[in-house]
Amino acid sequence: xxxxxxxxxxxxxxxxxxxxxxxxxxxxxxxxxxxxxxxxxxxxxxxxxxxxxxxxxxxxxxxxxxxxxxxxxxxxxxxxxxxxxxxxxxxxxxxxxxxxxxxxxxxxxxxxxxxxxxxxxxxxxxxxxxxxxxxxxxxxxxxxxxxxxxxxxxxxxxxxxxxxxxxxxxxxxxxxxxxxxxxxxxxxxxxxxxxxxxxxxxxxxxxxxxxxxxxxxxxxxxxxxxxxxxxxxxxxxxxxxxxxxxxxxxxxxxxxxxxxxxxxxxxxxxxxxxxxxxxxxxxxxxxxxxxxxxxxxxxxxxxxxxxxxxxxxxxxxxxxxxxxxxxxxxxxxxxxxxxxxxxxxxxxxxxxxxxxxxxxxxxx
Amino acid sequence: xxxxxxxxxxxxxxxxxxxxxxxxxxxxxxxxxxxxxxxxxxxxxxxxxxxxxxxxxxxxxxxxxxxxxxxxxxxxxxxxxxxxxxxxxxxxxxxxxxxxxxxxxxxxxxxxxxxxxxxxxxxxxxxxxxxxxxxxxxxxxxxxxxxxxxxxxxxxxxxxxxxxxxxxxxxxx
Numbered sequence: 001x002x003x004x005x006x007x008x009x010x011x012x013x014x015x016x017x018x019x020x021x022x023x024x025x026x027x028x029x030x031x032x033x034x035x036x037x038x039x040x041x042x043x044x045x046x047x048x049x050x051x052x053x054x055x056x057x058x059x060x061x062x063x064x065x066x067x068x069x070x071x072x073x074x075x076x077x078x079x080x081x082x083x084x085x086x087x088x089x090x091x092x093x094x095x096x097x098x099x100x101x102x103x104x105x106x107x108x109x110x111x112x113x114x115x116x117x118x119x120x121x122x123x124x125x126x127x128x129x130x131x132x133x134x135x136x137x138x139x140x141x142x143x144x145x146x147x148x149x150x151x152x153x154x155x156x157x158x159x160x161x162x163x164x165x166x167x168x169x170x171x172x173x174x175x176x177x178x179x180x181x182x183x184x185x186x187x188x189x190x191x192x193x194x195x196x197x198x199x200x201x202x203x204x205x206x207x208x209x210x211x212x213x214x215x216x217x218x219x220x221x222x223x224x225x226x227x228x229x230x231x232x233x234x235x236x237x238x239x240x241x242x243x244x245x246x247x248x249x250x251x252x253x254x255x256x257x258x259x260x261x262x263x264x265x266x267x268x269x270x271x272x273x274x275x276x277x278x279x280x281x282x283x284x285x286x287x288x289x290x291x292x293x294x295x296x297x298x299x300x301x302x303x304x305x306x307x308x309x310x311x312x313x314x315x316x317x318x319x320x321x322x323x324x325x326x327x328x329x330x331x332x333x334x335x336x337x338x339x340x341x342x343x344x345x346x347x348x349x350x351x352x353x354x355x356x357x358x359x360x361x362x363x364x
Numbered sequence: 365x366x367x368x369x370x371x372x373x374x375x376x377x378x379x380x381x382x383x384x385x386x387x388x389x390x391x392x393x394x395x396x397x398x399x400x401x402x403x404x405x406x407x408x409x410x411x412x413x414x415x416x417x418x419x420x421x422x423x424x425x426x427x428x429x430x431x432x433x434x435x436x437x438x439x440x441x442x443x444x445x446x447x448x449x450x451x452x453x454x455x456x457x458x459x460x461x462x463x464x465x466x467x468x469x470x471x472x473x474x475x476x477x478x479x480x481x482x483x484x485x486x487x488x489x490x491x492x493x494x495x496x497x498x499x500x501x502x503x504x505x506x507x508x509x510x511x512x513x514x515x516x517x518x519x520x521x522x523x524x525x526x527x528x529x530x531x532x533x534x535x536x537x
Binding site for chain 2: 004076079121122123126127129130132133134136137140141144152155156159160162163166170183
């Protein structure tokens with residue numbers, strides 16, 4: 001019994017650490033988004049709170065915390081309260097299988113601990129897909145429980161959109177799974193070690209440089225579908241402010257509103273982590289090994305790995321903001337046609353081609 | 365410990381399954397179904413069938429039930445048009461199932477649980493998804509293909525039903 005409690009304590013510590021990293025990153029993201037949007041539109045962005053507006057996320061948090069919590073008169077109270085919590089929880093638990101550092105094990109208190117991944121389960125990618133697919137519930141329920149037509153329309157749009165694009169996410173991943181031969185994110189990342197030509201976006205064989213197994217098409221489909229699944233511009237029809245006020249969270253205020261926004265940013269972070277792990281080699285550097293290893297600091301190599309992982313994730317996060325500053329919103333029929341008639345055939349063709357190249361040029 | 369978890373999952377599954385048909389608001393019954401799917405997935409995890417658990421959530425909770433909710437919210441059903449005199453049928457099915465359960469419980473001692481022990485050892489070595497893929501494309505290839513064909517037919521049928529003016533003045537998408 002003591003071993004179980006010890007294991008639980010270690011797991012809780014890991015979860016707490018990972019949660020704080022995610023929450024800090026979300027806060028940073030809100031700041032960066034405003035700042036980068038400002039620069040792209042030739043503005044300054046937030047400048048008032050703290051030096052260069054650095055304390056703006058804190059000010060926002062305090063403001064949202066003390067705002068009045070309004071529940072509309074005709075709303076279904078229980079569902080109205082449940083929906084943001086559900087969205088937030090679902091956005092947070094996906095991070096459990098993300099390896100943000102090398103796959104090392106530590107012996108501590110007589111058991112093995114993997115410090116850089118909370119749970120290395122053998123179905124890691126499927127777990128992420130499952131979490132992503134139930135993410136729609138919080139949005140649909142919030143839209144329905146608000147008892148407002150804008151919210152309901154936003155919720156329904158979101159349901160249709162998430163179902164359509166989740167399919168493309170799943171199919172885009174299949175090529176990577178075939179190359180790696182495993183569903184565990186830790187092992188998929190391991191399979192891409194030894195230089196950028198081994199990353200699945202380039203797709204060189206373990207002994208070669210030529211990109212015979214390239215997954216670049218799957219990568220493009222994955223990133224576009226991920227943007228659609230996180231309801232970001234140009235796919236933000238569930239919360240299209242010029243048509244639906246704010247979509248599914250029109251009626252939400254204060255902390256419940258903050259939950260929805262935090263969940264949206266956490267989802268962006270999650271798909272960025274997944275894209276980095278699946279296509280860009282995760283924590284692997286673009287050259288074989290690490291620099292710290294070459295200069296004789298092997299025990300500190302994990303710092304370099306984590307820096308590379310963070311860099312890749314922030315590249316995707318920047319891409320999200322860049323898209324928001326650049327592209328207008330799609331019309332609804334364009335969104336559906338694009339998802340089913342463009343993305344889906346590309347993803348399916350990629351599976352067939354990857355299977356053929358793998359059959360004729362096996363990786364081992 | 366395992367027993368505690370099993371009974372937790374079993375009780376929640378039983379209670380939510382009853383709630384699905386007993387609750388008046390269709391949204392609540394859809395949500396009870398959601399909770400039930402999660403606990404069934406929990407049972408799969410306890411049986412070391414993580415792949416099935418994940419697929420259960422992706423397919424049932426993530427796709428099918430979302431569509432149910434979609435329809436229920438759009439239609440905004442009134443409570444009284446939900447059950448039209450289905451009580452005789454419900455009673456017949458229910459009584460049959462209860463008798464079956466009683467008979468199975470009574471017969472429990474007669475068969476030895478050898479099969480369960482055998483499967484666990486074979487799956488333990490290779491990965492879960494690997495084991496399923498292996499049997500699906502060798503031993504059960506024919507049933508698998510038949511199931512795919514049935515799904516294809518169902519898809520084409522759904523499209524045919526949805527597009528009433530097929531061949532004629534079909535609205536161009």
